Amino acid sequence: MSAPIRVTVWNEFWHENPRRHADVKSRVMNYGFSEDHAIRATEGVQRVYRDGMHKVIADHLSQQGFAVRVATLDEPEHGLSDAVLDDTDVLTWWGHIAHDQVDDEIVDRVRERVNMGGMGLIVLHSGHYSKIFKTLMGTTCMLKTREADEKERLWVIEQGHPIARGLPEYFEIPQTEMYGEPFDVPAPDTLVFVSWFQGGEVFRSGCCYHRGRGKVFYFRPGHETLPIYYQPEVLQVITNAVRWAAPADGPELIFGDHPPLENLD
Numbered sequence: 169m170s171a172p173i174r175v176t177v178w179n180e181f182w183h184e185n186p187r188r189h190a191d192v193k194s195r196v197m198n199y200g201f202s203e204d205h206a207i208r209a210t211e212g213v214q215r216v217y218r219d220g221m222h223k224v225i226a227d228h229l230s231q232q233g234f235a236v237r238v239a240t241l242d243e244p245e246h247g248l249s250d251a252v253l254d255d256t257d258v259l260t261w262w263g264h265i266a267h268d269q270v271d272d273e274i275v276d277r278v279r280e281r282v283n284m285g286g287m288g289l290i291v292l293h294s295g296h297y298s299k300i301f302k303t304l305m306g307t308t309c310m311l312k313t314r315e316a317d318e319k320e321r322l323w324v325i326e327q328g329h330p331i332a333r334g335l336p337e338y339f340e341i342p343q344t345e346m347y348g349e350p351f352d353v354p355a356p357d358t359l360v361f362v363s364w365f366q367g368g369e370v371f372r373s374g375c376c377y378h379r380g381r382g383k384v385f386y387f388r389p390g391h392e393t394l395p396i397y398y399q400p401e402v403l404q405v406i407t408n409a410v411r412w413a414a415p416a417d418g419p420e421l422i423f424g425d426h427p428p429l430e431n432l433d
């Protein structure tokens with residue numbers, strides 16, 4: 169049996185963490201939202217994810233046989249030291265309210281691990297606006313949003329893709345936040361899911377990219393106030409994506425001045 173895939177589940181861990189609730193509330197209200205909204209974004213989230221959403225995702229991935237650790241924003245080096253990344257095949261990333269608090273040096277480190285090292289990266293939901301995803305995409309990664317707890321239907325549109333393994337033709341999330349097109353990302357190498365929302369919008373919800381030696385998967389579901397990371401189909405997609413994004417151990421990237429392979433005389 170081969171060694172298990174090593175996964176690091178990274179979470180911003182502010183919405184669910186009482187020690188950060190004052191910061192989250194002030195940020196939410198600075199965006200112009202109400203105090204009720206700020207309470208939903210803190211105490212409300214903590215009720216859904218008592219120990220943080222990283223715990224729910226990590227527990228599931230452990231049950232699937234992966235070697236899993238967690239890392240959060242407030243740890244030294246955001247929990248992403250060289251030693252941790254040396255021991256990581258696939259990194260999952262959830263962030264939302266504190267993208268600006270992620271150190272540029274750590275972003276560079278993770279980008280290098282993807283490009284040069286072949287580490288897989290799975291970017292979840294509001295991670296679309298993280299520094300690491302924007303850096304790897306090279307675009308604004310902006311989109312439309314609406315919080316109305318409406319229904320989402322995710323259609324599998326690449327039925328032979330490993331990330332679609334074991335899924336039905338489509339699945340639904342009964343209550344979600346809407347993300348709508350335009351989604352300002354490069355055209356994905358492969359688009360695995362398209363979402364339809366009750367309000368009428370559509371969205372590219374499962375986007376695969378190759379970046380150097382590494383693979384990147386963006387997966388849309390996962391709004392913090394709703395129990396989306398408990399839903400079996402959502403966890404199945406994350407599990408499949410870990411397997412897909414694991415390093416292929418392809419050749420190293422060799423740049424710069426290069427001697428000829430044949431005699432040029």
Ligand code: ZN
Pocket residue numbers: 293294345390391392
């Ligand atoms: Zn959200």
